[in-house]
Amino acid sequence: xxxxxxxxxxxxxxxxxxxxxxxxxxxxNDDLGLRGPRFGCGMAQCGACTVIMRxxxxxSCVMPVSAVGQDEVTTLEGLGTPEQxxxxxxxxxxxxxxxxxxxxxxxxxxxxAVLDLKSDASDQEIRHALGGVLCxxxxxxxxxxxxxxxxxxxxx
Amino acid sequence: xxxxxxxxxxxxxALIVSFSSGPLSLLxxxxxxPFGTHPSHxxxxxxxxxxxxxxxxxxTAYTGKCDFGQGIFTVQSQxxxxxxxxxxxxxxxxxxxxxxxxDQGTTSGSQSTPTNFNSENLALAAATAREAxxxxxxxxxxxxxxxxxxxxxxxxSTKGRRVRYEGLLGNKHFDLPLNVKAKRRSVAGWTVLGKxxxxxxxxxLMTGQFEFVHNVRVPGMLHGxxxxxxxxxxxxAHVDEQSVRNIRGLVKVVVRKDFVGVVxxxxxxxxxxxxxxxxxxxxxxxxxxxxxxxxHLQKQPADDALSVDSQDVDARLADASSVIxxxxxxxxxxxxxxxxxxxxxxxxxxxxxVWSATQSAYPTRSxxxxxxxxxxxxxxVIYMRGSGCYGLNGADAVSFDAAMLSQxxxxxxxxxxxxxxxxxxxxxxxxxxxxxxxxxxxxxxxxAWDREDWVAQMGNRPxxxxxxxxxxxxxxxxxxxxxxxxxxxxxxGKFRNQxxxxxxxxxxxxxxxxxxxxxxxxxxxxxxxxxxxxFTGPLRSPLRIQNTFANxxxxxxxxxxxxxxxxxxxxxxxxxxxxxxxxxxAAQAASWQARSSAKPGVxxxxxxxxxxxxxxxxxxxxxxxxxxxxxxxxxxxxTVRPRRFVVALDCGPISNPDGLRNQIEGGILQGMSRxxxxxxxxxxxxxxxVDWETYNSLxxxxxxxxxxxxxxxxxxxxATGAGETAITITPAAIGNAIFDxxxxxxxxxxxxxxxxxxxLVESARKGESI
Numbered sequence: 001x002x003x004x005x006x007x008x009x010x011x012x013x014x015x016x017x018x019x020x021x022x023x024x025x026x027x028x029n030d031d032l033g034l035r036g037p038r039f040g041c042g043m044a045q046c047g048a049c050t051v052i053m054r055x056x057x058x059x060s061c062v063m064p065v066s067a068v069g070q071d072e073v074t075t076l077e078g079l080g081t082p083e084q085x086x087x088x089x090x091x092x093x094x095x096x097x098x099x100x101x102x103x104x105x106x107x108x109x110x111x112x113a114v115l116d117l118k119s120d121a122s123d124q125e126i127r128h129a130l131g132g133v134l135c136x137x138x139x140x141x142x143x144x145x146x147x148x149x150x151x152x153x154x155x156x
Numbered sequence: 157x158x159x160x161x162x163x164x165x166x167x168x169x170a171l172i173v174s175f176s177s178g179p180l181s182l183l184x185x186x187x188x189x190p191f192g193t194h195p196s197h198x199x200x201x202x203x204x205x206x207x208x209x210x211x212x213x214x215x216t217a218y219t220g221k222c223d224f225g226q227g228i229f230t231v232q233s234q235x236x237x238x239x240x241x242x243x244x245x246x247x248x249x250x251x252x253x254x255x256x257x258x259d260q261g262t263t264s265g266s267q268s269t270p271t272n273f274n275s276e277n278l279a280l281a282a283a284t285a286r287e288a289x290x291x292x293x294x295x296x297x298x299x300x301x302x303x304x305x306x307x308x309x310x311x312x313s314t315k316g317r318r319v320r321y322e323g324l325l326g327n328k329h330f331d332l333p334l335n336v337k338a339k340r341r342s343v344a345g346w347t348v349l350g351k352x353x354x355x356x357x358x359x360x361l362m363t364g365q366f367e368f369v370h371n372v373r374v375p376g377m378l379h380g381x382x383x384x385x386x387x388x389x390x391x392x393a394h395v396d397e398q399s400v401r402n403i404r405g406l407v408k409v410v411v412r413k414d415f416v417g418v419v420x421x422x423x424x425x426x427x428x429x430x431x432x433x434x435x436x437x438x439x440x441x442x443x444x445x446x447x448x449x450x451x452h453l454q455k456q457p458a459d460d461a462l463s464v465d466s467q468d469v470d471a472r473l474a475d476a477s478s479v480i481x482x483x484x485x486x487x488x489x490x491x492x493x494x495x496x497x498x499x500x501x502x503x504x505x506x507x508x509x510v511w512s513a514t515q516s517a518y519p520t521r522s523x524x525x526x527x528x529x530x531x532x533x534x535x536x537v538i539y540m541r542g543s544g545c546y547g548l549n550g551a552d553a554v555s556f557d558a559a560m561l562s563q564x565x566x567x568x569x570x571x572x573x574x575x576x577x578x579x580x581x582x583x584x585x586x587x588x589x590x591x592x593x594x595x596x597x598x599x600x601x602x603x604a605w606d607r608e609d610w611v612a613q614m615g616n617r618p619x620x621x622x623x624x625x626x627x628x629x630x631x632x633x634x635x636x637x638x639x640x641x642x643x644x645x646x647x648x649g650k651f652r653n654q655x656x657x658x659x660x661x662x663x664x665x666x667x668x669x670x671x672x673x674x675x676x677x678x679x680x681x682x683x684x685x686x687x688x689x690x691f692t693g694p695l696r697s698p699l700r701i702q703n704t705f706a707n708x709x710x711x712x713x714x715x716x717x718x719x720x721x722x723x724x725x726x727x728x729x730x731x732x733x734x735x736x737x738x739x740x741x742a743a744q745a746a747s748w749q750a751r752s753s754a755k756p757g758v759x760x761x762x763x764x765x766x767x768x769x770x771x772x773x774x775x776x777x778x779x780x781x782x783x784x785x786x787x788x789x790x791x792x793x794x795t796v797r798p799r800r801f802v803v804a805l806d807c808g809p810i811s812n813p814d815g816l817r818n819q820i821e822g823g824i825l826q827g828m829s830r831x832x833x834x835x836x837x838x839x840x841x842x843x844x845x846v847d848w849e850t851y852n853s854l855x856x857x858x859x860x861x862x863x864x865x866x867x868x869x870x871x872x873x874x875a876t877g878a879g880e881t882a883i884t885i886t887p888a889a890i891g892n893a894i895f896d897x898x899x900x901x902x903x904x905x906x907x908x909x910x911x912x913x914x915x916l917v918e919s920a921r922k923g924e925s926i
Contacts, residue, residue, distance in 0.1 A: 001404050019404075022424040030423060035371045036364025040494050040543075041575040042427075045848040048494055048543075076364030089362040096354060096814055099822055100225030100544030101361035102368065102495045107856065130856035134848060136494045137225055137544045138825035140860050142818065 005065055009034070010078030020066035024058075025049045027065045028075060036076030037105050040134070047106025047133035051075050057106075057113045076105045079112070088112050088150040095146035099137035106133040111147040119154050126151070197533065200258040203288070203330040206281035207236070211326030213309050215240055215247050219278055220260025221268040222252040223357070224513065225544040226879050227815035228268050230355045234811060235273060238341055238349035239282030240289075240321075241306035244356075252517040252539030262516040262617060264547070264694060266778055266877020273811060273875040275340065283338035285330065292324040343809045352814035369540035372500045372511045372570070378407055379423045380561040380571040381430035383416040384581055384627070387842040388690065389440025392416065399434035409433065410564040415631040417557060419565045423572065430574075442840050443689050450485045450589040453610040458684030460644035463657045464664055464672070465680045469593075472604035472678040476595025480717055483591050484706035485904045486887075488584040488612075488836035490851055491695055495543025496578045497550030501558035502568035503528060508535040512555040513542025515617075520552060522620040524559045527632065546826070548583045548617055548626075548693035556628040579846045581627040583693025584836055587612045590706035600718040602661065602729055604678035609657065609706070611699060612688035613639055627691060639685040653776030655699040656884065657681050659707035660773055661729040673732035673773050690836075690843065696826065697880040700774060701887065705905060708770035708888035712753065712895060721750040722769050722892065732773060734780040734806050737868050739771045741804035742782035745866045753892070754899040760920070763790050765799070768892025770885035779881040780806040780868075783824070785889035786861075789897045791916065794909030796894055798828055798861040801886075806868040807878035813867070819879045821863045827886025828861075829854040833906050852906075 007014045009032060016031045023042075028034045028051070037060050040048030044059035051060045052074040060073075080086035085093060088108055098104060107130065114121055114129040121129075126147055135143065198205045198218075208216045217236045223229035229249060237244040250257060260271065272278040286306070293311040294301045296319055303314040309321040343350065360366040385391070395416060397409045405421035406429050416435055420426040444452045473479050500511040501524075508530055514520040514537065521537040524530075542551050550573050558571035594605040615625040615636035623629025624636045651664040651671030658664055662679040664672020672679075697704075715725040723743045730736050742748075748769070758764045766789070771782035786800040801824050810816055833852035837845045845851035891902045900915035 018422070019424055022422070026423045029371070030373075033373065034364070035367060038368065038370055038495055038543075039498075039572060040496065041848060042496070043575060043847060045575075046494055076362075078364075080363055082359045082363050082365055085359065085363055092362045093354070093358050096358060096818060098225075098355075098358065098361050099227075099818060100494075100541065101357065101366060102493075102543040104361060105364065108362070127857045127859070133856045134494050134853060135856060136492055136546070136826070136853060138822045138829065138854075139818070140825055140854075140856060140858065141821055141863060143856065144860065 003066070007065070007068060008070070008072045010074060011072070016065070018065060020064060022065050023061050024051070024063045024065045024068060024073070025060040028060060034075050034077060038102055040103070045132070046103070047110065048103050050106040050109045052109050052113055055113060055116060057110050076108060079108070087153055088147070091146040091150040091153070092143070095142050095149065097139055097142035097146040099139050103133065103135045107135065107143050111150070115151055115154060119151070121151065123148065198256070198258045200277065201333050203281055203284050203332045203334055205258050206278060207285045207330070209321050209325045211322050213246060213320060213322045215242060217247060217249050217278065217282070218257040219249060219251050219272065220258045220517070221263045221272055222515070222517070222539045224263070224515065224541055226819055227355055227812065228263070229357065230353060230815060231811040232272060232278060233356060234349045234353055235279060236282050238346055239279065240286050240309070242309045244348055244353060246309060253536070254517050254521045255536045259518040262519065264515050266774065266880045269807070269811065269875050269877050270778065279340060280334050280336065280338060283340050284332065284335040287335065287338050288330055288332055289321055289324055293319050296324065349811055350809065351812070353812055355815060367540065368495070369500065369511055369513045369542045370495060370498045372540060374500060374502055374568040377500065377568040377570050378419050378421060378565060379426040380417055380419045380558060380569045381426040381574070382557050382571070382577060383418065383430050383433050383435055384577055385414065385437050385440070387440040390437040393436040393438050396434040400429045400432050403429045403432065408565050410561055412560065413631060413633050415560060415628065417561050419561050419569055440841070443838055443842070445840070446838055449587065453587065453589055453612055453686055456686035457641035458610065458686045459639035459641055461683045461685070462644040462647045463653065463681040463683065464647055464651065464662060464666060465682070466665065466678050468678050469604045469606040469680045473593060473595045473606065476603050477598040478717060479593060479595045480713055481591070481593040482710055482713060482903060483589060484709060485589040486587065486702040486705055487905060488587045488690060489695060489830055489834045490579060490584060490836060490845070491546045491549040491582055492579065492851060492853060493543040493545055493549045496573040496575050497542060497554040498570065498572045499551070499555040499558040500568060500570045501555070501562040503559060503562040503566070506534065508559065510537050510555055510559055511540045512537050513540060513545070513551040514555055515545065515548070516552065519618060519620045520555055523556060523618050523623050523629070526621065527556055527623055528559055528563050546696040547585070547698065550578045550582055552618055553581065553626040553628045556623065556626070560628070576846045579851060580843050581691065583615055583626060583691040585695030586688065586692045586699060586702065588699065588702040590703065592706060592710045594710070594714055596714065596718055600720060602676050602714055605659065605662065605676050606680045607659070607707070608682045608684065609703065610684045610686055611702070613685055613692045614688040615691040616693050625693070636691065638687055644682060653773070656703045656707070656772060656775065657683055659711065660732070660735055660771060661711065661726070673735050674729050675731055676729060697884045700880065700884045701827070701830070704770070704772050704884045705887040705891065708772070708885060709891045709901070709903070712768065712892040713901065716753055719752045721752060723748055724750060726771065734870065735771055735773050737870070738780045738782040738804040738806050741866050741868045742769065742784050742802055745804060745864060746784035746802035748784060753896040755896050758897065758899070761791055763788050764897045765789070766893045766895070766897025768889050768894070768896050770888035770892060772881065772884050774877065774881040774884055777876070779876040779878050781881040781885060783882060783885045783889040785886070785893040787890060787893040787897060789894055789912065791898065794912035794916070796832060796890065796907050796912060797859065798890060800862050800864070802864045802866070803882050804866040804868055805878065805881060806870065807881065808869065808873045808875040810867060810869065811875070816878055817865050820865050820882045823879060823883035824863055824886050825860065827883035828890065831887035831890045831905055831907055833908065835906050
């Protein structure tokens with residue numbers, strides 16, 4: 001059942017030996033020790049497990065690891081480091097846009113992906129993209145403010 | 157057993173990363189516990205239980221109040237830095253590790269601030285420590301304390317001589333009791349506390365480095381999943397272990413009474429095994445129908461309690477110039493944590509370590525000791541943040557599950573709930589229905605007010621000895637806490653309003669002593685607690701939000717009947733200056749126009765808008781807030797869109813205004829989600845709202861209103877809680893705004909479009925307004 005699978009995650013190559021049907025999320029958490037993507041629902045309903053592949057957000061809780069192929073997987077920790085956060089992470093830091101923080105992969109990566117595709121996306125377009133992302137602490141206002149701040153910086 | 161504190165200090169960091177439980181056996185001395193808690197090996201009367209000065213100048217503080225996203229880690233660090241006059245970077249706070257932190261019970265009920273930020277516990281410890289260090293310095297420098305100043309842990313005398321904290325005490329015990337006379341630094345002189353210091357977890361959270369309990373990995377760790385019954389009350393008839401024989405990596409199927417779980421080498425294998433395992437269950441009892449549930453509640457045998465009873469309400473109501481009555485109902489709602497709960501347990505024959513997101517580290521330790529039949533002093537619970545909980549989510553149950561599974565396989569087990577495990581079995585926020593009657597005099601004053609509520613309860617926090625209060629314990633054969641039917645005794649003792657049963661407008665008189673916030677002296681508040689068919693437990697503003705929804709909307713109905721302005725009419729019946737203060741402040745900040753509701757001349761078609769207000773003294777005396785809601789209502793669809801919230805909050809001295817704003821914004825928007833869309837559903841057998849398609853929550857695409865926050869801070873008052881105050885009045889403020897916009901009264905949460913449309917039809921029929 002176990003197979004050797006090559007993965008490119010956050011610019012690093014890994015070889016893991018797992019059941020190919022294993023959800024990508026479990027491999028990221030358990031085999032690669034990454035903390036950014038998290039198990040929220042296991043049903044692609046909340047966004048806590050979000051990663052970026054080919055510029056698109058992917059719910060890693062429902063994607064078998066065998067389906068990843070050659071594409072690079074970017075997780076929240078792949079954007080920037082505590083010493084050098086990515087500008088969108090910096091905007092979230094500046095705005096204090098978190099409470100428990102469990103949902104952040106979905107929020108930050110979804111917003112980044114939509115603004116990478118369309119840097120002048122309107123507030124409504126950004127919100128629309130965030131339609132499947134849940135924050136139960138309801139930090140919505142600060143999060144949207146941080147995203148808007150990043151969007152403005154990106155344009156200038 | 158006197159373990160030197162420096163050994164603690166050396167071992168703290170290592171303990172957490174190396175998962176050693178070495179020092180546990182040394183920590184067995186018992187001393188009486190405070191906070192109504194059980195005896196603990198950490199004596200909270202001793203300064204060394206709270207604080208230590210390392211030889212590197214780091215102040216290590218130990219607290220029993222933990223951070224699950226509400227910001228208490230940052231503000232407790234600020235508190236210690238403030239009292240000890242050091243930069244916040246010098247403070248290392250350790251929260252809720254039962255081997256080294258004092259037992260402060262449960263982090264809940266907006267109690268962390270009142271408990272640790274006034275004149276006891278952590279605040280008192282920090283003040284005691286500063287005075288002790290100054291007194292040591294005075295001796296060492298040969299100058300009186302009055303001649304000394306401190307800056308970032310360096311004490312300087314007027315003659316210019318200096319000594320550092322670590323030079324006075326580095327790695328040694330204080331060996332002092334907490335000094336009840338130790339003086340807190342004055343609010344006016346604060347340099348760290350009271351400032352909008354960025355929350356300390358921010359950078360790690362935003363960059364994906366933060367370690368949640370979900371991220372704990374222990375060498376040799378296996379993965380567990382539980383297999384819950386299909387319905388409450390179902391019992392195991394047969395477990396077919398052969399049904400999972402083909403699953404590679406399966407370590408064990410664990411069955412103990414009605415508890416069923418699986419352990420495997422990987423998460424994937426454990427998930428597959430849990431799905432595939434064939435269990436035959438004996439069915440549980442049928443559930444009462446959801447559509448008549450509130451009527452059902454009112455017919456059940458009940459445990460009755462009177463908060464206040466002037467014994468003249470019937471007579472006064474008979475004399476009133478007009479009497480109105482109404483019933484308000486509030487559904488079961490979920491904590492619905494975004495992350496399904498998780499815990500890691502390492503049960504060895506000689507010791508147990510559990511990494512848990514519980515709000516109750518010490519109580520959880522006691523329950524685990526009981527379930528595993530281990531001596532209490534061999535069990536250690538280490539708090540690690542989980543997904544935001546808002547009360548008793550699955551964190552306690554999953555910790556018990558992890559411990560059970562680890563004991564069964566003799567290896568560390570990481571236990572992860574599925575979404576359904578979390579949502580089908582959590583301790584729900586109680587459903588509640590409230591019947592109100594009040595009378596007005598000819599001059600428009602309220603002369604008498606009577607209210608009865610029926611609240612459904614089963615289970616609760618497990619505390620130190622009631623495992624049956626959550627699902628795991630029940631499956632293992634322990635009973636949940638249930639209401640004991642009986643009639644109410646006359647109210648006695650001091651007036652209390654812990655659950656906000658009593659409206660703010662009651663005088664609250666018991667035997668001539670009046671502790672209420674208002675002026676109405678003909679008053680009765682009777683609570684009937686009845687058995688719930690589902691587990692219940694504290695959910696942010698437990699019972700306070702339900703009761704306040706009813707009280708504050710009914711107050712609005714009285715305003716309408718009196719043809720009065722909702723602010724002026726409230727002020728007429730209030731006497732507590734702090735409630736009055738927030739009410740006036742919110743009205744002023746929102747540019748409130750005095751007039752009666754509903755808004756005159758609104759149309760019967762298209763979109764309309766209105767405003768509503770509500771206020772509360774949270775738990776009677778634990779924070780004060782008033783909220784103005786401005787909403788749009790689409791009369792065609794029945795959709796309610798809040799546009800603006802203006803809140804005034806008085807919680808005494810503020811530890812961190814930025815953190816407080818974050819809590820208030822989150823509380824109001826969460827309250828809005830609960831008011832508009834959240835409701836647990838069930839069929840004749842089981843809860844059917846078990847994921848995010850069946851339980852509604854407002855997603856990130858919701859067109860959010862603005863939230864404006866005003867702080868009211870009277871001088872010389874103690875610090876109160878603040879995280880649950882604003883949410884408490886949100887459904888009421890929205891409901892009152894809907895009435896103002898439409899003339900339709902919403903008496904049941906959530907205010908879904910069908911309910912709004914039904915209320916519109918009802919109001920048109922009655923000609924209630926416009």
